[in-house]
Each structure stands twice: as structure tokens, then as C-alpha cells.
Amino acid sequence: MSDDEQKLLLKPALELAELIRKKKISSSELIEISLAKIANDNSQLNAVISTRKAAALKEAGQLEDKGQPFFGVPLLLKGLGQSLKGESETFGNRMFKENKAQMTNNYVKALQHEGFIIIGQTNFPEFGLKNITDSKINGLTCNPWNINYQAGGSSGGAGAAVADGMLPIAAGNDGGGSIRIPASWSGTIGLKPTRGRIPVGPNDWRSWQGASINFALTRSVDDTAALLDSLQTIQPAGVFQVPLNTYGFLNGLKLKPDKIKIGYTTKSPVGTPVDREAISAVENAVSFLNDQGFNTEEIELPTDGVRLMQAYYTMNEGEMAATFNAIQQSTKRELTVDDMEPLTWALYQTGKNVSAAEYSKALYSWDNAAYQMALLHEKYSVILTPATASAAPRIDDPLVSDEDLLKMKQIKELSPRDQKQLIWDQWLPALTRSPFTQQANLTGNPAISLPTHVTAGGLPLGIQFETGKGQEQLLLQIAKLFESNKKFKFLHPTNFKNRN
Secondary structure (H helix, E strand, O other): OOHHHHHHHOOOHHHHHHHHHOOOOOHHHHHHHHHHHHHHHHHHHOOEEEEOHHHHHHHHHHOOOOOOOOOOOEEEEEOOOOOOOOOEOOOOOHHHOOOEOOOOOHHHHHHHHOOOEEEEEEOOOHHHOOOOOEEOOOEEOEEOOEEEEEOOOOOHHHHHHHHOOOOOEEEEEEOOOOOHHHHHHHOOEEEEOOOOOOOOOOOOOOHHHHOOEEEEEEOOHHHHHHHHHHHOOOOOOOOOOOOOOOOOHHHHOOOOOOOOEEEEOOOOOOOOOOOHHHHHHHHHHHHHHHHOOOEEEEOOOOOOHHHHHHHHHHHHHHHHHHHHHHHHHHHOOOOOHHHOOHHHHHHHHHHOOOOHHHHHHHHHHHHHHHHHHHHHHOOOOEEEEEOOOOOOOEOOOOOOOHHHHHHHHOHHHOOHHHHHHHHHHHHHHHHHHOOOOHHHHHHOOOEEEEEEEEOOOOOEEEEEEEEOOOOHHHHHHHHHHHHHOOOOOOOOHHHHHOOO
């Protein structure tokens, strides 16, 4: 691949669409360049698990210019939760290794409507249950900054693809930080929109009870804003709704958020350690915001982080039990530990013992946290924290001990109380790495990870801004301020050829 072709792929998607529209380059040519980059780099990264060259080129040739903002731009879907009819849909699970999607879901249809040409799928962990990407059927995804480190998860393949410069945007989804964690660890921009902002259905209307939402990872604030403009919707059948931004998120980037108060904290919501580098990333951001005239103040979050995580895990357990009860009915056979990875099995078995009352109580705690945060946002428009508590773990760190791995396989032998304790214990090493992201999923608030820091060890580490429901404009305006002042730290193109 030539340097000019690599530079082309690093341009914002909006610019690429204009180049295609003005016939400076064709969509087909751009697709070929992106696929060549994937073919060259993916053997080291394992970010992309499938491509669809022939179909993509055919779609590009048939695409009509109707003013789509992302006209002819290549896009990678996440292999989970983003169904494209006829393409692989494995959920990262061995039972579905040969499964194909029977329909295209509304989110993917919306992406296609805005002009994207889908060229393949990115890697993810089984059922999106981890903050690293280590699928047993698709393998580990490595970090483009240093292949000895994780890319994050569960949208790890998307983060690695964008950080590596395979293309400017890759779709992801976020149920507990699954966009923002890989954004932090791969040095990209990762927005989780407000619950109800993005199209859902027609086969999944409240993914993880509204905790999970589709969006994307990018290298450009303008791309992020334009994509949010393109995708925002009010669906009559939607369980959750948020008013449309009729002014436009991209238009709103021309304005600076004046007279807002920003609260910040570097304390882990669950009392776990926070790396000095993550603290420094926030302190540097606070210093910059102060220089820009913002009023910042150190705060403590009003929510009970431990209780919230317990409630989050209760949802995970219940949802996995429901999922596998349905699978067991459709396959007409009893499922075993050999049908899935140990964590999935452990959640499934624990979920069998979750009562309706316990599940309802867990969701109540989400709503109570949303109320507490709404009150906090009356004083502080935006909250700043680390995106993750440390940089990415090593690629050989599974974030679970051999002892807990064995216990998960044998979890049926434990009491319901001990099962729940094991879920907490085995997830604690992973939670310690990324304790800041989950709360926004439970409250429904928008949050964004920005790539503002690189550690002494040469790894990216993001900061996170969170605000009230429907207030993505504030997040994007702050992001634009950092971008305009050259505060973003992307992987430099020279590193693509000198990978560790």
C-alpha cells in the first residue's frame, strides 16, 4: 500500500464522501484500498473476521447519489448485534459458527441509507460479555499500537480497525463500555449515545434492557456528529424515546458550550485502584478546560457503584438465562458447558436462580441512579472521569484466574448466593481495568471517550465525558474543542509500518 493510499484512509469519512461525489475517486476504488489495507494488516491484528468484496463492489456500483452524507464510504459492521442478511451471525459462539443472518436489522438499514457500503465484520468476544476481544471461534484481537496488548472489547475489532487506519469509521455497540473501552485502549473516539437515540428492532427492541446501544468508533468529531445526525430517530415501536436534535449535531459544533460547570473525579465508582496515568489524563484535561475558561470542580458521584454493578450483573445473568432457555427449546436438547465459554455458562446457570423480584429490584436501582445523576447534572452539566482506569492489558492476560475459570465450569455445584459471588469475583480483574463506563449504560445517559493521553509505555488512554439524557451536543462540542486544539493522540502512520 502506498503512503498516499494510507493517507486517504485516514481522512474523515465526510471528506471521503465528498471526494467520491466529486468523482475524485470512486467508491469502488476506495473499497479496494480499504480491503487491501485489511489484507495487509489483519494477520497481525485479527480485527476483521469477514469481508464481502464482491457484494460491496456491486453495491458501490449501483449506489445513487441522493445527498447521503457518507456516500460510498466503506464501513465495517461489528459481528454482533448488527445483522446483515446473508452474512455471518455467530454471536461468537461455537453452536452458531455457520449461522447466517436471516434479515437486516434497522440499525444496519439506517447505515446503508446514509450511503455506507458495508465491506465486512469486526471481531468481538462471545455474546459481547467482556472488555477484551478473545473469541474462541475467531481468536484474539491485538492492539495496533503494540500487538502485545489487548485492543479492548467488546467492540475490540472495530477499535483496532479504526486505530490502524483500515477505514475512518467502524460500527460498534456499547452495553457496558463496549465502544468507550476499546476507544480508550486503541486511541479512537467512542460515543455511546442516549438510550433511545439510535434505531433498534425489528427483532430486538430493548437490548440488555436498554443498556446496550449501537453506534461507532471514529477518528473525527465531525464524523461522529454527522453520524449521530444521520441515525437519530424516533420509532413508534421503540421502547425508549429521546427528542430529536432538529438543529443538528454537526451544526452545533460551530458553537462553544459557554458557562457550563464541569465536575470531575478520578475515583473508581467501585473502590478499585486507578492508575497514575489515568489520573494524569484527567488532570491534564482539567487544566486545559480551565485555560479555556470553564469552571471545573472535583466532585464525588452520588451513586452506589458497587450496588449498580451488582444490579448490572443480575441483568446479565437473567438475559443469558433467557437467551439459552430459548436456544435450548429451539434445538430440543439440553445445553452443556461444552456449548459455550465458561463465563457464558456461569452467567446462564446463575441466571436460572434470579427471581422476577430480584430482576425488578435491579432495574429499579438503574432508574434510581438515573435520578441521582439527573440531580447532579442540574449543578454540573458535564462529568469528566478516566475512560478506563489503566491502559490496555497484555494480550496474554485473560483477566480471570485459573481458579475462577475452573469454578465457572463447575458453577452448578454452588449455591445461588455463591454463584453470584463468583460472577463478581471473576469479573473483578476486568472491572478494575474499566470501572467508569457502565454507569452511563444503566442510567441511559450519553458518554464519550476521547483519545487525549499516551502513557509512558506508549499506549493510548482515554478520558470520558458524560452528561444528561439528550445532551450529546455538549459532549461533541467539548470533543471538538479538544480536537481543534490538537489534543487528540492518534496512532501515527509511521507506526503502521513499524509495529511491535
